[in-house]
Amino acid sequence: DGGITQSPKYLFRKEGQNVTLSCEQNLNHDAMYWYRQDPGQGLRLIYYSQIVNDFQKGDIAEGYSVSREKKESFPLTVTSAQKNPTAFYLCASSIGPEAFFGQGTRLTVV
Amino acid sequence: QKEVEQDPGPLSVPEGAIVSLNCTYSNSAFQYFMWYRQYSRKGPELLMYTYSSGNKEDGRFTAQVDKSSKYISLFIRDSQPSDSATYLCAMVGGSNYKLTFGKGTLLTVNP
Numbered sequence A: 001d002g003g004i005t006q007s008p009k010y011l012f013r014k015e016g017q018n019v020t021l022s023c024e025q026n027l028n029h030d031a032m033y034w035y036r037q038d039p040g041q042g043l044r045l046i047y048y049s050q051i052v053n054d055f056q057k058g059d060i061a062e063g064y065s066v067s068r069e070k071k072e073s074f075p076l077t078v079t080s081a082q083k084n085p086t087a088f089y090l091c092a093s094s095i096g097p098e099a100f101f102g103q104g105t106r107l108t109v110v
Numbered sequence B: 001q002k003e004v005e006q007d008p009g010p011l012s013v014p015e016g017a018i019v020s021l022n023c024t025y026s027n028s029a030f031q032y033f034m035w036y037r038q039y040s041r042k043g044p045e046l047l048m049y050t051y052s053s054g055n056k057e058d059g060r061f062t063a064q065v066d067k068s069s070k071y072i073s074l075f076i077r078d079s080q081p082s083d084s085a086t087y088l089c090a091m092v093g094g095s096n097y098k099l100t101f102g103k104g105t106l107l108t109v110n111p
Helices: none
Strands: A004-007 A010-013 A019-025 A031-037 A043-051 A054-057 A064-066 A076-078 A087-095 A098-101 A105-109 B004-006 B011-014 B019-025 B032-038 B045-051 B054-058 B061-066 B071-076 B085-092 B099-101 B105-110
Touching: A004 A087, A010 A019, A019 A031, A019 A087, A019 A105, A043 A064, A043 B099, A076 A087, A098 B045, B004 B085, B011 B019, B019 B085, B019 B105, B032 B061, B045 B054, B045 B061, B071 B085
Parallel strands: A010 A105, B011 B105
Antiparallel strands: A004 A019, A019 A076, A031 A043, A031 A087, A043 A054, A064 A076, A087 A098, A087 A105, B004 B019, B019 B071, B032 B045, B032 B085, B054 B061, B061 B071, B085 B099, B085 B105
16 A cells, blocks of 8 residues: 555653654655644644655754655654753645645653 | 635534535646545545536535635535535646645534
8 A cells, every 4th residue: 555654653851861753654655744734723834855865954943953865765863952842743745736744743741 | 915815614414404615725726626525543534526616416415615705615515424524625737636725624513
């Protein structure tokens, strides 16, 4: 089955720790995206990549980092510099304007 | 002014009702207009999208875009309890296909 796989589904982080969220797609899409969703908010763009080995900051990139070493993979690291990391994180890939989302990772700081 | 405005609701309707969901926007560069449905604790799924102005119909769903008014709508006919979800509008402008989302409207269809 083609799709986008995010793991883990739930993640707990201690304050001061870095954590990495995984996103893999087998849709052969060039473009991939990371969004953050908070209660009552829409999706806000963290980072996006249109091609391997290239990525750009979105609207709320501070405290996050990404890599794009392979077409199918776009991991997101939430660093200790992100002051309020508790949120629902969504990865997407797109072909043209059609974007398809994974099932999300819920990150909680404990 | 936010680029995309969407009334968060919540909106509660009886089964079988016609539902109207709306967004307004300010960026004239937007060319593609999307509607996503998101069930609780799940990723959004693309319902339909429209390029430029006009209407598009898919089963019980109709999307309308009025670029002159910067206003888009999603109509759901014969609403079902399974339609209960958050509906997000999203828009794309430019060659990088970055999506700009509204905050979403929470819809509940009561049996």
